[in-house]
Amino acid sequence: MVKRAFPFLFILLLCLPSCFREVRKSKETRIGKITFEGNNSIQGKKLKDILPIKEGDPYIERFQKEGVQRIINLYRRKGFFDMRIKRTEGEFLKEQNEIRLTYYIFEGLRSRIDSISIEGNSLFTIQQIKEILGIDRGDYYDEAVIELGEYTISKLYAEKGYANAIIRVHRTTPDSHPGSGVILRIEINEGDKVWVRDISIKGLEGVRTAVVMREMRIKEGDLFRPSHVYESQSRLYRTGLFSDIDIQEKKVSDDSVDLRFQLKEEKPRFIEFGFGYESPEKAIFLLRWGDLNLFGNLQRLFIDFSFAANPEFEHWEDIRLTYRESYLFNSGFSLIASPALKRVSEKEYWQSDISFDLALQRYIGFRKQLFFLYDFRRSAIQEVPNITNSFSIRYYYEGRDNIIIPEKGLYVLSQIEYAGGILGGDNHFDRLKLDIALYHSLPFRTVAAVRSLIVFTRPREEPEDISTDARLEMGGYKTIRGFEEASIGVSDVRGKKSGLDLLLLNLEFRIPVYKKLFAILFADIGNLWMDYSDISLMNPHIGGGFGLGYLTPIGVIRLDYARAFEKMPDDYRGKIYLNFAHPF
Numbered sequence: 001m002v003k004r005a006f007p008f009l010f011i012l013l014l015c016l017p018s019c020f021r022e023v024r025k026s027k028e029t030r031i032g033k034i035t036f037e038g039n040n041s042i043q044g045k046k047l048k049d050i051l052p053i054k055e056g057d058p059y060i061e062r063f064q065k066e067g068v069q070r071i072i073n074l075y076r077r078k079g080f081f082d083m084r085i086k087r088t089e090g091e092f093l094k095e096q097n098e099i100r101l102t103y104y105i106f107e108g109l110r111s112r113i114d115s116i117s118i119e120g121n122s123l124f125t126i127q128q129i130k131e132i133l134g135i136d137r138g139d140y141y142d143e144a145v146i147e148l149g150e151y152t153i154s155k156l157y158a159e160k161g162y163a164n165a166i167i168r169v170h171r172t173t174p175d176s177h178p179g180s181g182v183i184l185r186i187e188i189n190e191g192d193k194v195w196v197r198d199i200s201i202k203g204l205e206g207v208r209t210a211v212v213m214r215e216m217r218i219k220e221g222d223l224f225r226p227s228h229v230y231e232s233q234s235r236l237y238r239t240g241l242f243s244d245i246d247i248q249e250k251k252v253s254d255d256s257v258d259l260r261f262q263l264k265e266e267k268p269r270f271i272e273f274g275f276g277y278e279s280p281e282k283a284i285f286l287l288r289w290g291d292l293n294l295f296g297n298l299q300r301l302f303i304d305f306s307f308a309a310n311p312e313f314e315h316w317e318d319i320r321l322t323y324r325e326s327y328l329f330n331s332g333f334s335l336i337a338s339p340a341l342k343r344v345s346e347k348e349y350w351q352s353d354i355s356f357d358l359a360l361q362r363y364i365g366f367r368k369q370l371f372f373l374y375d376f377r378r379s380a381i382q383e384v385p386n387i388t389n390s391f392s393i394r395y396y397y398e399g400r401d402n403i404i405i406p407e408k409g410l411y412v413l414s415q416i417e418y419a420g421g422i423l424g425g426d427n428h429f430d431r432l433k434l435d436i437a438l439y440h441s442l443p444f445r446t447v448a449a450v451r452s453l454i455v456f457t458r459p460r461e462e463p464e465d466i467s468t469d470a471r472l473e474m475g476g477y478k479t480i481r482g483f484e485e486a487s488i489g490v491s492d493v494r495g496k497k498s499g500l501d502l503l504l505l506n507l508e509f510r511i512p513v514y515k516k517l518f519a520i521l522f523a524d525i526g527n528l529w530m531d532y533s534d535i536s537l538m539n540p541h542i543g544g545g546f547g548l549g550y551l552t553p554i555g556v557i558r559l560d561y562a563r564a565f566e567k568m569p570d571d572y573r574g575k576i577y578l579n580f581a582h583p584f
Contacts, residue, residue, distance in 0.1 A: 079141030082108030114181030161223035379469035390419035457500035481562035482543030499528035
């Protein structure tokens with residue numbers, strides 16, 4: 001029996017491979033290049049972005065049909081009501097096993113707005129509402145512009161206390177009204193004003209309720225304005241006392257709402273440390289201790305210590321204590337007192353500085369601050385003391401989306417300083433400072449960062465008589481990279497260089513590489529002069545280079561290499577910087 005079955009089994013084994021070849025799944029047909037013909041008003045890239053299928057995806061017929069409808073809807077939203085897709089062609093490439101799709105589009109004429117009527121408005125005039133909408137009779141019809149106008153009008157009503165205002169835009173298109181443009185009828189139901197009935201604070205443990213309420217920009221009995229709620233949340237975050245702030249709104253009637261702030265506290269005390277390195281062989285250690293709520297009323301105390309040294313036993317120490325009284329007699333001002341001690345020990349000289357800063361700070365807007373500062377400084381170089389007394393007015397605007405890793409926005413710092421004169425001391429001058437940085441997002445999540453620093457000093461004595469501690473320095477990580485610190489300007493008694501007038505421009509491109517790792521390309525240009533009459537844009541000092549950065553939970557760590565683009569000593573090899581945080 002076995003012998004009879006053997007030939008059959010042998011034939012079956014020979015056939016099995018061919019059977020498996022028949023049932024093996026064939027390679028999927030994929031979408032090749034997608035092109036468009038006749039799209040004169042909308043770019044092909046934008047049309048590709050709205051398609052449910054992308055180049056390289058498996059070909060699925062129902063997705064291709066859905067893509068046709070999406071293209072039609074986009075054109076109709078732009079006012080092309082006669083638009084149609086004449087045909088869609090698919091070319092099959094056997095060798096690549098892919099289908100190349102081409103959409104042939106007939107756009108037709110784009111409709112304009114024939115008339116706009118507005119009903120139910122009393123808070124804003126018809127002309128104001130038209131200006132807010134950003135459209136007028138004769139403009140091209142664009143659904144996105146109209147929807148943005150609806151949102152803007154609703155937002156403005158809410159800021160006036162009418163949080164329940166309803167804006168409806170009725171459209172009569174040429175399909176239902178042949179031979180005309182689009183007719184818009186805007187219906188506004190303003191409703192009643194909405195008031196804040198009750199505010200409850202939850203989640204507090206170590207922070208007093210009075211501290212939270214003092215930061216609030218909306219109170220019980222106020223008109224309900226969303227911007228005031230958002231500003232209250234931002235101010236609470238700015239205290240550093242909370243890691244999470246959740247706001248819940250509960251409508252209790254047509255004219256009142258309750259607010260609930262659910263807070264999660266951070267520990268008020270902290271300790272931070274960091275380190276840095278600058279070639280050739282200069283190491284820096286940083287330490288900070290702080291308490292964000294010292295006496296339970298948002299008083300703050302910080303102690304900052306830095307130490308730097310090199311193998312030649314040169315060293316630099318700096319210790320500063322900063323105390324902040326956030327609510328000075330409930331006046332709206334904050335008082336900041338900051339004594340400091342700084343010592344420098346180098347081969348050519350040693351220096352010891354004792355300083356005391358006293359500042360009054362006040363917020364004059366959501367992102368704007370005004371400072372009035374008094375600064376006392378006693379600086380001794382080789383046992384020769386100099387005293388500087390100065391008074392400054394400083395304006396600061398913080399418009400960055402993130403202080404640690406900004407991607408867009410700007411900050412502005414401007415300051416006018418008066419030193420000596422009726423204040424006494426050994427240095428007498430007037431100084432103007434303007435520091436501006438702009439951040440802009442580019443494609444591929446790249447960030448362009450530009451900073452401009454301008455300082456002009458008008459001495460009321462001979463420029464050379466102003467002591468080095470009151471002068472400016474240029475060169476190093478925060479000014480022009482690739483140069484030694486204090487290596488640009490005019491030689492002074494320390495064997496270094498300094499000056500009184502400064503122009504500086506920094507440019508960086510911060511390019512994401514992988515997850516939290518990013519690359520940096522940078523260039524710095526500027527100069528430092530001792531006298532205003534010497535200022536010239538000719539022959540600036542230029543440095544530049546590249547680096548890598550990594551975003552950690554406590555900030556950015558950067559490793560940069562820079563070179564000076566001018567003639568340097570034969571043993572010059574550029575500069576390496578290892579630091580926490582961006583230079584600007």
